[in-house]
Amino acid sequence: MTLSFVLFLVLAFLRTSGANDDDDFSEFDDELEVEVESEEDAFADEFDKYTEDASQETDSDEFTTPEDDDEDHFSDEEEFEGYDTDRKPSEGQGKPDLKILQTSNVAMRSTWNSYVIEILMIAGLLVYAVNYTIGRSKNSSLASAWYQAHKEILESNFEIVGDDGTAKEATSGTLVKQTENLFTLWCSGRVCCEGMLVELKLLKRQDLMATIGKLLKPGGDVVRLTIDLGDIEMDPFVFAVLPTRMAAKLHKELQDLSNFCTERKGGEKYGLPNSLSVLSETPEVINSFLNSQVVQEIVKYDGIFESMHISDQYTGLIESADTQDSAAAPVTPQKLMIFTFKIPGKGRSVMPSHMGLTLPLVKMALRFIDKVKQIRMSREAKDKAAKRRLKVGESLLKQTHAQRQEAAQQRREDKRRAEKERIMEENDPVKARKLEEREHKKAMKRMQPKMKQMKVRMS
């Protein structure tokens, strides 16, 4: 409508400027002059009127003129696509009902207050990083303190204290850091043993999540001595002193305890605290180990001593059927001694000076290395132990027999499949035929019953 009006004005302007002596349009000349003079006012008025009546679709004559023949295509509905003719213009609404949507203008509201969660996240990460640094250095200092406190006794017992296994020659003095809370020390070069592995299993002070988790499940720093007796000559026995709360579980889970130790006895029977239980294959071994000196030491350091396990048939944990690897060779039993000590305090306010508290028990463990070889069992007990070992060995073989058979069958199948694939892939027909014949012969031989050959001497 506005366009038609503007066009009209332009035309009008052109007419007035041009010398048009056409009398047909002379009657409009005066009108046009008036209109040109007040062109601006009229245009402004019309514009205002148009904005007021924006929602109204009118066919009013304000915007149509008799001279709109040229602008017919604007009123022709067929010229417009998608125009809904059924829409009726709303009438007499007055002001248009405009809704102003409230949108979040980020640029306007970018204050720190709105980023509270981000600030908390970054603060959490900073706290975690600070805790990591502090925890790591604390664990390192505790491990070093333990090593310094026990260096003398270890060096008097072992030729090498602290070999990391990487250098060409065995070296001393290396406390290997497995993780930020697990340190190992390998000692070797002693009579009656292959070596001793000291594991310092400290609390995960470097991990804030683990520290928070420890509040729910308290624990402490643990020192574990694993003495590999190698191939020394020792009488066959399995003996363990375990915490009562874990004794039942370990009795089921550890293979040698489960196979050879038939019963558990309370520690009080042997003068030990109630918190300890004794498991032994042979009763006479208990009295040999738990003499008065050992019992006194264990009672004195009750808060530090946790467990001991001496065995000539150590194979670790019993593997469940689903985790067992049928193709893997059965584990060879080892002659081992495992001592576990804990640092008192349950991890709270543990100082480097506390790491020296395990020294008397480490000395006791080292004395046990020599004691193991000196233990002498009665003949009867030895024979019983030997029979038991034979029985356990046979049952283990039976158990694994089925698995080994299955593995062998699988291997045979794989071999046959590989042969067949070879035949299929062979392009040369002669060679293929030969391979097929060979395969067929093998199959026939396999199908034949196996007959023992007997040589009969004809005299």
Place this chain on the structure above:
Amino acid sequence: MSHPSPRRPERVARYKPPKDKSPSDDPIPEYMNLLAMVFSICGLMLKMKWAAWAAVYCSFISYANSRSSDDAKQLFSSFMLSASAVIMSYLQNPGPMQLPW
């Protein structure tokens, strides 16, 4: 009478790191590494800022619990992935984070 020294230089055996040290001893580094990757992908693809932040935390925890024998490159790449998830989330939408609940 002093006891004879039990030391025997000829019986020195070298330290052999346990070959069959199964990951089940402490599975936390592996689980956290995997979680970090999953959260990073969620943060990048689904534009979830909280997932990107969780990925950063998981990679931190994985690093803190990692073993010395673990590949440092993998840990570093996991951390970079989670950091990039956070950065990309904020580049695409600079507004503050909305928690999922």
